[in-house]
Amino acid sequence: MSSSSVDRSPASTVSPGKQPRNSADSRNLDNHEAEGFDVTGDDPDLYIDVRSLTYTVKYDHLVCPICQQPFLNPYTTICGHTFCRACIMQAIRSPMGSKCPLDRTPLFYEERLERPQNSGHYSRHRSSSTSLERLEDSSSADDSPSRENEIFPAPIIISNITDDLKVRCMNNARGCEWVGPRWQIKLHLLKHCGYTRFVCGKTGIDGKICTKLCERRFMERKSEDDSEDGDGNEEADSDSGNDSTDYGCPHIEYPCPKCEQMVSQIDQEWHLKHECPKNMVVCHGCNFEFSMKLFETHEKYCEKIHVKCPGAKFGCSWRGSRDILKDVHLPECIFVKLSEYLEKQETRMDNLSHENSFLKSELSTILDSVIQGRLTNLGFPLDLEEVPRGGVTDSVLGSMEEDYAQLISDFEKLRLNAQRAKRALTELEVSKQMISGLAADNLQIKEEMSSQRLALNSIRQQLQFILMDRRRLNTTLTRLGSGTNLVNEDLPEPKLNNKL
Amino acid sequence: MSLPKRIIRETERLISDPVPGITAVPHSDNLRYFDVTIQGPESSPYENGKFKLELFLPDEYPMVAPKVRFLTKIYHPNIDRLGRICLDVLKNNWSPALQIRTILLSIQALLSSPNPDDPLANEVAEEWKNNNVHAIATAKEWTEKYAN
Numbered sequence: 235m236s237s238s239s240v241d242r243s244p245a246s247t248v249s250p251g252k253q254p255r256n257s258a259d260s261r262n263l264d265n266h267e268a269e270g271f272d273v274t275g276d277d278p279d280l281y282i283d284v285r286s287l288t289y290t291v292k293y294d295h296l297v298c299p300i301c302q303q304p305f306l307n308p309y310t311t312i313c314g315h316t317f318c319r320a321c322i323m324q325a326i327r328s329p330m331g332s333k334c335p336l337d338r339t340p341l342f343y344e345e346r347l348e349r350p351q352n353s354g355h356y357s358r359h360r361s362s363s364t365s366l367e368r369l370e371d372s373s374s375a376d377d378s379p380s381r382e383n384e385i386f387p388a389p390i391i392i393s394n395i396t397d398d399l400k401v402r403c404m405n406n407a408r409g410c411e412w413v414g415p416r417w418q419i420k421l422h423l424l425k426h427c428g429y430t431r432f433v434c435g436k437t438g439i440d441g442k443i444c445t446k447l448c449e450r451r452f453m454e455r456k457s458e459d460d461s462e463d464g465d466g467n468e469e470a471d472s473d474s475g476n477d478s479t480d481y482g483c484p485h486i487e488y489p490c491p492k493c494e495q496m497v498s499q500i501d502q503e504w505h506l507k508h509e510c511p512k513n514m515v516v517c518h519g520c521n522f523e524f525s526m527k528l529f530e531t532h533e534k535y536c537e538k539i540h541v542k543c544p545g546a547k548f549g550c551s552w553r554g555s556r557d558i559l560k561d562v563h564l565p566e567c568i569f570v571k572l573s574e575y576l577e578k579q580e581t582r583m584d585n586l587s588h589e590n591s592f593l594k595s596e597l598s599t600i601l602d603s604v605i606q607g608r609l610t611n612l613g614f615p616l617d618l619e620e621v622p623r624g625g626v627t628d629s630v631l632g633s634m635e636e637d638y639a640q641l642i643s644d645f646e647k648l649r650l651n652a653q654r655a656k657r658a659l660t661e662l663e664v665s666k667q668m669i670s671g672l673a674a675d676n677l678q679i680k681e682e683m684s685s686q687r688l689a690l691n692s693i694r695q696q697l698q699f700i701l702m703d704r705r706r707l708n709t710t711l712t713r714l715g716s717g718t719n720l721v722n723e724d725l726p727e728p729k730l731n732n733k734l
Numbered sequence: 735m736s737l738p739k740r741i742i743r744e745t746e747r748l749i750s751d752p753v754p755g756i757t758a759v760p761h762s763d764n765l766r767y768f769d770v771t772i773q774g775p776e777s778s779p780y781e782n783g784k785f786k787l788e789l790f791l792p793d794e795y796p797m798v799a800p801k802v803r804f805l806t807k808i809y810h811p812n813i814d815r816l817g818r819i820c821l822d823v824l825k826n827n828w829s830p831a832l833q834i835r836t837i838l839l840s841i842q843a844l845l846s847s848p849n850p851d852d853p854l855a856n857e858v859a860e861e862w863k864n865n866n867v868h869a870i871a872t873a874k875e876w877t878e879k880y881a882n
């Protein structure tokens with residue numbers, strides 16, 4: 235079904251947010267009591283509060299300075315600033331007057347030809363609607379040859395980028411997991427989301443038309459019926475649903491097939507799961523039979539139920555019953571043993587990525603404050619936000635510079651030390667060579683000394699031999715009785731011998 | 735009427751990333767009403783003072799400026815006896831692109847640099863211009879007496 239048909243023929247009011255609780259539903263504590271998106275009444279003004287959407291992606295630089303949300307139908311001024319159409323139109327009609335809210339540039343703007351869509355309207359089908367508006371703009375400019383408007387649609391790429399931002403379904407709290415581009419949200423809520431509530435509109439047990447709200451998933455067959463009609467917007471209209479009363483109001487209560495308690499089709503799912511005492515299931519572990527509501531707790535403790543090893547998140551592929559896990563696998567599982575370490579690593583990683591994202595966000599606030607600094611300059615003669623922030627960055631830069639200088643001087647010191655050590659090493663090398671040279675000399679001297687000692691000894695022996703000869707000669711001479719003078723002269727000779 | 739997303743975002747940011755010397759806490763029963771404190775700026779006669787203010791966001795916010803008023807008595811040429819503030823961005827120079835944050839910063843800046851040529855409290859402004867030393871002494875005295 236073409237989505238634009240929803241745009242052109244809105245047949246129901248869509249009101250976001252809370253609806254008064256119906257006392258009949260008070261039994262339900264399940265998700266269909268949660269806040270979400272409801273279609274009520276028959277006011278032709280179709281409206282979805284796109285500003286209440288939750289985005290699942292970052293949109294730092296696509297934010298309207300007025301509503302501080304991603305642009306909706308962005309318009310740009312001649313001074314180059316972009317706002318949501320609704321926001322800038324409201325601003326130039328506010329006491330501020332026809333000026334740019336960011337730099338107070340006077341802006342000429344004249345409404346030309348009533349647009350069929352009101353300004354707050356959110357056009358889902360971006361490419362077609364944007365080009366449509368563009369056409370209107372240019373054609374209306376032709377009609378009145380007066381001054382050119384100074385506020386005009388932003389470049390299409392900006393609306394395309396913002397319309398493609400991913401958002402969560404407004405019925406997320408009721409259980410819808412849908413995440414998709416923003417331009418599809420209306421189509422999803424009105425056509426597909428099983429959690430959107432519509433006025434039931436079917437004939438109740440008392441023969442009156444039921445006015446309670448009901449999530450689409452409980453009216454499935456009715457909406458199928460409607461799409462066959464080819465008119466997508468009739469489903470919410472209570473008057474058009476007459477022919478589909480055959481299927482019955484899902485609010486009508488009937489006895490539960492298991493326990494006989496009165497439940498409606500809407501409550502049945504919840505009743506069977508959380509309330510019914512007779513809705514039995516067999517435990518796939520121990521094979522005992524339990525009611526569904528008891529099984530929920532049993533499942534957490536059954537010894538025989540197959541579970542994963544707690545180390546599974548680190549890579550253990552073991553699966554088995556709880557008792558075997560406890561008695562056999564856990565004591566030997568290497569992943570579980572390492573889990574303390576691995577968990578530490580994981581928290582470290584988490585911390586780091588957290589720090590990283592924090593730094594990123596700081597950077598974007600700094601960038602934002604630079605932009606705002608320009609703005610506040612004009613609002614007030616002081617650049618307010620920039621001063622403290624600039625100071626912060628300066629001091630950070632300053633301390634970084636100091637650190638750098640410190641590092642350089644440390645490095646220089648180290649380099650000098652290294653040079654000194656190198657020099658000392660060469661000196662050491664030289665003296666080592668000298669020492670070994672000296673040692674060699676020493677050896678030579680020793681050899682010479684010993685050879686001289688030997689020579690000396692032989693001389694001494696020869697001398698003693700001569701002396702002995704001499705004494706023998708002396709005694710012979712005294713025996714002969716002549717030459718006493720000779721003996722006296724010889725006396726100092728043995729002394730000399732002793733010295734050697 | 736539900737609270738616009740912009741006010742929720744601004745409140746979140748004021749609490750998660752507060753401006754140094756400024757606190758702004760919304761009332762739990764009325765999220766458009768804030769209790770504000772501003773620390774007197776250094777080397778101003780209001781140094782060491784802690785000034786209480788109230789801030790209210792009208793239904794038309796951000797198309798009209800927030801309503802801000804000093805609750806603590808203060809001797810300042812641009813603030814009158816009732817605590818009303820003479821500040822262009824709170825009056826005709828308001829822009830919907832300004833925020834609670836920027837307004838509170840402007841008020842803090844006004845404490846650092848009073849503007850006696852654009853007065854609200856006429857006698858104070860006269861004193862400020864003709865007998866500056868005495869005026870500053872009075873401002874200090876009042877800060878000690880009332881802003882603790």
Ligand SMILES: [Zn+2]
Binds near residue numbers: 313334336338339
């Ligand atoms: Zn501008």
Ligand SMILES: [Zn+2]
Binds near residue numbers: 298299302303305
């Ligand atoms: Zn906007």
Ligand SMILES: [Zn+2]
Binds near residue numbers: 412422423427428429
């Ligand atoms: Zn959904």
Ligand SMILES: [Zn+2]
Binds near residue numbers: 486
């Ligand atoms: Zn019903």
Ligand SMILES: [Zn+2]
Binds near residue numbers: 490510
């Ligand atoms: Zn039952």
Ligand SMILES: [Zn+2]
Binds near residue numbers: 520521532537
């Ligand atoms: Zn079991």
Ligand SMILES: [Zn+2]
Binds near residue numbers: 545
């Ligand atoms: Zn394991």
